[in-house]
Amino acid sequence: HGALLKSLREELPWLRGVHLDLAADEDPLEAILAEAAAHPADTEVSVRSGQRYARRLAPLPHQPELAEPAQHDGFQLITGGLGGVGADVAAHLLKTPGTRLLVLGRTPLPSEDAWQQHLDEGGSVADKIATLQRLRQHGEVRYAAADVTDAPQVRSAVDSAATAWQVPLTGVLHLAGSFDQRPVQELSPADWRDALAAKVLGAWTLHEISAEHPVREFVAFSSVNGHFGGSTNSAYSAANAFLDALAVHRRRSGLPGQSLAWSMWREVGMSRGYQHTALTEVRGYRVLDHD
Numbered sequence: 591h592g593a594l595l596k597s598l599r600e601e602l603p604w605l606r607g608v609h610l611d612l613a614a615d616e617d618p619l620e621a622i623l624a625e626a627a628a629h630p631a632d633t634e635v636s637v638r639s640g641q642r643y644a645r646r647l648a649p650l651p652h653q654p655e656l657a658e659p660a661q662h663d664g665f666q667l668i669t670g671g672l673g674g675v676g677a678d679v680a681a682h683l684l685k686t687p688g689t690r691l692l693v694l695g696r697t698p699l700p701s702e703d704a705w706q707q708h709l710d711e712g713g714s715v716a717d718k719i720a721t722l723q724r725l726r727q728h729g730e731v732r733y734a735a736a737d738v739t740d741a742p743q744v745r746s747a748v749d750s751a752a753t754a755w756q757v758p759l760t761g762v763l764h765l766a767g768s769f770d771q772r773p774v775q776e777l778s779p780a781d782w783r784d785a786l787a788a789k790v791l792g793a794w795t796l797h798e799i800s801a802e803h804p805v806r807e808f809v810a811f812s813s814v815n816g817h818f819g820g821s822t823n824s825a826y827s828a829a830n831a832f833l834d835a836l837a838v839h840r841r842r843s844g845l846p847g848q849s850l851a852w853s854m855w856r857e858v859g860m861s862r863g864y865q866h867t868a869l870t871e872v873r874g875y876r877v878l879d880h881d
Contacts, residue, residue, distance in 0.1 A: 592634035593827035596819025664760025671695025738792035785825035
């Protein structure tokens, strides 16, 4: 709710929206009146035992705990296909010997005996084929065309990889998503569904399928928009806020879960050709390069 309300506040300065979370024993009328009279800076507020809390960021420790070394008695699943950030992350993971990757994307690839013809002709499919070939030079990589919001498709791809490799799924990296940058008044209900589908329904699909395997890592690629919101980014902000909330839900349930709120990537993935990079930097966000 907060990311959406912050986005609306940027687009519609006259609108003040607050998500107020109350415990069952709180007087809702008293809390609403108190919030209506308060300073309008906070967007996400809760009240517990009469105490008001506002959502804030907290600094990381100066010396964060080191992660456990990666285990290679399983395989990792990456959603988001073979383009942009997903391919870069896959290449990085394959630097560790023994890594097995199942990459899911929406684009069906032709049979391998037709790859050379596509490479000769060029185009988007050829780019994906070339990326897959490059990744396979560094380790074991399978590609499956699957809609991440379709549980049977994803489960079939996971089961096929587990059978082929004779190891279970042990890691999930969810990068799939869409970026629809428009004023909120222009978004129809269908636009909202499309904008939320890959990140929200896809993450929940992976959450449920992960319960069927000994998954030790569950990492969602979120965005700073999930906390700060952004003008013309209301749907995208809301989708990323869901990823953040899912990670919290998983951890409270004793399951692995991380949501990494990335800033903008420089000329990679969704940011390729983006015209307002300088404005992003002026607002205080660090633009990430490949390294």
